[in-house]
Amino acid sequence: MTDHHPQPEGAPSPDEPTGAPAPGHLPEGLPPDANRRLAELEDRPGHKGMFTSDLSVNEFLLIKEVGFHPLGFVMGSSIYHIGIQTRRWSQSQELSKLTEAMYEARQLAMDRMDAEATELGADGVVGVRLDVNYYEWGSDTAEFIAVGTAVKSEDGTSYRNRQGKPFTSDLSGQDFWVLMQTGHVPLGLVMGTCVYHIAHRGVGQTLRNAGRNVELPNFTQALYEARELAMTRMQDEANALDATGIVGVRLEEKTHMWGDHTIEFLSLGTAVADTAVDHTIPQPQTIISLDG
Amino acid sequence: MTARDEVRQAMTVLARGEPGAGRGTTSDLTIDETLLLHSIGWEPVDMVFGVSWWSIPWGVWQWTTGEVDAASTAFAGAVDQAATLLRAECEKAGGAGVLGVEVDVRVSSHHASVELSGTAVRRSTGAHTGFEFISDLSARDFVLLTRSGWWPLGLAAGASFVVAPRRTARQWASQQGQNAELPNLTQALYLAREGAMERMQQAGAQMKADGIVAVKLREGRASSSIRVMQFVAIGTGVHLGSGEHQSITPAMVVSLDEQVRQFDVKSLRAPGRR
Numbered sequence: 001m002t003d004h005h006p007q008p009e010g011a012p013s014p015d016e017p018t019g020a021p022a023p024g025h026l027p028e029g030l031p032p033d034a035n036r037r038l039a040e041l042e043d044r045p046g047h048k049g050m051f052t053s054d055l056s057v058n059e060f061l062l063i064k065e066v067g068f069h070p071l072g073f074v075m076g077s078s079i080y081h082i083g084i085q086t087r088r089w090s091q092s093q094e095l096s097k098l099t100e101a102m103y104e105a106r107q108l109a110m111d112r113m114d115a116e117a118t119e120l121g122a123d124g125v126v127g128v129r130l131d132v133n134y135y136e137w138g139s140d141t142a143e144f145i146a147v148g149t150a151v152k153s154e155d156g157t158s159y160r161n162r163q164g165k166p167f168t169s170d171l172s173g174q175d176f177w178v179l180m181q182t183g184h185v186p187l188g189l190v191m192g193t194c195v196y197h198i199a200h201r202g203v204g205q206t207l208r209n210a211g212r213n214v215e216l217p218n219f220t221q222a223l224y225e226a227r228e229l230a231m232t233r234m235q236d237e238a239n240a241l242d243a244t245g246i247v248g249v250r251l252e253e254k255t256h257m258w259g260d261h262t263i264e265f266l267s268l269g270t271a272v273a274d275t276a277v278d279h280t281i282p283q284p285q286t287i288i289s290l291d292g
Numbered sequence: 293m294t295a296r297d298e299v300r301q302a303m304t305v306l307a308r309g310e311p312g313a314g315r316g317t318t319s320d321l322t323i324d325e326t327l328l329l330h331s332i333g334w335e336p337v338d339m340v341f342g343v344s345w346w347s348i349p350w351g352v353w354q355w356t357t358g359e360v361d362a363a364s365t366a367f368a369g370a371v372d373q374a375a376t377l378l379r380a381e382c383e384k385a386g387g388a389g390v391l392g393v394e395v396d397v398r399v400s401s402h403h404a405s406v407e408l409s410g411t412a413v414r415r416s417t418g419a420h421t422g423f424e425f426i427s428d429l430s431a432r433d434f435v436l437l438t439r440s441g442w443w444p445l446g447l448a449a450g451a452s453f454v455v456a457p458r459r460t461a462r463q464w465a466s467q468q469g470q471n472a473e474l475p476n477l478t479q480a481l482y483l484a485r486e487g488a489m490e491r492m493q494q495a496g497a498q499m500k501a502d503g504i505v506a507v508k509l510r511e512g513r514a515s516s517s518i519r520v521m522q523f524v525a526i527g528t529g530v531h532l533g534s535g536e537h538q539s540i541t542p543a544m545v546v547s548l549d550e551q552v553r554q555f556d557v558k559s560l561r562a563p564g565r566r
Binding site for chain 1: 500
């Protein structure tokens with residue numbers, strides 16, 4: 001890999017201080033404090049760099065085992081004010097404005113984490129965690145945060161994805177080791193989200209169904225569709241990366257601050273690709289552990 | 293023997309310091325961890341503590357937004373002092389390092405306190421090498437780390453305290469019902485996290501570490517005001533000892549264990565009897 005890695009749009013060079021933020025939006029690129037912290041991590045003449053990582057010792061050693069070295073703990077965050085969208089009491093529908101908010105805020109956090117990793121010249125980010133925090137001082141606001149450990153291959157092979165960005169992955173160090181052992185590489189963390197309003201049951205329907213075993217088609221359909229939408233969007237992101245598959249997919253359902261009938265369906269996973277077609281997977285050994 | 297005599301005896305035994313001189317070893321390590329330590333020629337010696345409280349000047353939280361430097365200075369001072377005390381206790385007990393250190397941080401409006409507790413360990417050959425490290429890694433992690441050629445150096449910690457800025461009435465009004473990022477809040481919290489991590493890195497650089505592993509970033513409310521947030525980053529500084537990184541060559545295993553069935557005593561009771 002060369003040192004001339006593509007910078008994300010608008011990212012300033014590390015020695016160029018960013019100006020004061022224009023009112024209403026954040027300055028482009030990384031904040032100067034982040035640049036300073038990342039610069040301290042890098043080796044320079046007259047300055048010994050170091051790495052930081054939230055990986056456990058086991059994960060650290062496993063990452064070393066597959067030929068990667070951790071570079072630094074990277075993160076990105078965004079505090080976002082989520083808009084309001086009216087929902088009809090008796091209609092199941094996607095709330096596109098809220099979906100957009102959840103997408104954009106996570107994307108902002110992940111882009112900033114990517115920018116920090118790019119700044120360090122990383123090949124990828126492992127152990128990515130996406131969190132949403134709510135604070136008592138902010139109504140309708142949430143903090144979206146992405147953290148992970150930037151890694152770089154020790155033999156100089158580039159593992160960046162086809163967009164020229166470091167790969168991201170929410171896999172643990174252990175999963176990363178297994179993935180690389182079995183002839184796969186991670187390409188990127190892919191996600192799909194859908195905020196959906198599920199219609200209430202009408203009075204007539206409630207009365208008709210009282211005391212009976214029946215399927216509730218409107219609920220079934222609404223939940224089904226919302227999940228499918230989230231999964232499809234995640235798959236689209238994986239297709240854009242030319243992935244052969246998505247591993248470790250999690251489907252989370254959260255109501256956040258919208259009450260019972262409005263639910264966010266979030267699917268998250270790591271898009272992967274084969275490195276070799278004829279790869280033999282080592283036969284695992286079976287053990288019985290004697291721990292209590 | 294009265295309670296007072298017992299306390300007096302305990303004090304005399306503790307004052308002897310050196311274990312083996314009339315007192316056994318104390319440690320909060322599990323049996324597995326102790327065995328693992330012995331496998332690389334180390335042994336636990338004693339449990340050691342270090343506690344430090346620092347005061348925070350009155351009024352630093354009021355009428356301000358952004359970082360509160362007085363609080364992070366108090367935190368840094370408390371960590372240093374607690375680590376020094378921990379080290380002194382460890383040396384007195386004849387240990388070469390402290391493992392499994394638990395870090396308890398409390399910050400209120402007027403003081404910051406840091407409590408460190410862990411198990412002092414030493415080489416079982418009895419060779420005195422002086423004090424080497426403090427680490428929050430478990431004995432298991434220590435064994436794995438040293439086996440692959442790395443050594444812990446010390447605890448690297450950094451904290452940052454921030455008073456979340458308010459939105460102006462105009463911003464508040466213009467954002468009602470809209471999807472929008474809140475730049476001043478985002479920036480304040482971003483910088484606070486970066487600040488905590490940077491201070492941790494500087495602590496690592498001071499001990500000439502090659503890296504900091506197992507970093508934990510703790511966040512939460514500090515002091516009684518809901519707008520005051522604390523970010524604490526703690527990890528163990530490590531360095532590559534003499535030589536190169538040794539491969540640990542893991543093997544893939546499938547565990548054949550099943551979950552141990554819980555035996556429910558209540559269900560054995562005869563019906564109708566309590």
